[in-house]
Amino acid sequence: MASKVMKSVAKSMGVYQYPWQEKLMKHQDDLSKGVWGYWHLGAWKHCGISARHRARVRKEVLLAGEDWPYDPEWKEMRTKRKGHKCDRISAEKRANTAELMQKMPQMLADFKKRKWERKINEEDAEAKKT
Structure with a gap:
């Protein structure tokens, strides 16, 4: 005691x-x-x-000023911030739309060329039938 x-x-x-x-x-x-x-x-x-x-x-x-070597190693900190999925998706869509708008003139030219080639091929096929 x-x-x-x-x-x-x-x-x-x-x-x-x-x-x-x-x-x-x-x-x-x-x-x-x-x-x-x-x-x-x-x-x-x-x-x-x-x-x-x-x-x-x-x-x-x-x-006491001594060293403590038994701590486990820390993982790297997460740098990507969390957020709402809809915000991430809409940002990705906006970026994708901007990229596609840059390619739009070439895409339209390719489409017109394919349409014109299809029309020529159909006319050639009709000419061969007759």
């Missing part, structure tokens, strides 16, 4: 520090394999230390 009182008094005075070195040494093998856990012989093994205690140890280590 007296030791509990002394610890609480020491905590309030700031003398007592969380023994992060001991905890880190105890769970260093698990943390080096993976922060949340790891696969062992085809089965998922949870980390030997809970997330709350891992965070507490991490905080103590960083406050």
Whole structure:
């Protein structure tokens, strides 16, 4: 009972520090394999230390000025912003329309040429029949 009182008094005075070195040494093998856990012989093994205690140890280590190498690598941040699908589609349609309008004179010329060739071919076919 007296030791509990002394610890609480020491905590309030700031003398007592969380023994992060001991905890880190105890769970260093698990943390080096993976922060949340790891696969062992085809089965998922949870980390030997809970997330709350891992965070507490991490905080103590960083406050002590030490390095914490057990954080997982971060994924690259997403640069494309989310939005409504209808806005994206309408923007794509506008861009596609502008591109097609640039090609329109050539498309009309090709259409007239095909129509003219079809008409000539039909006339040639009628001339051969007679």
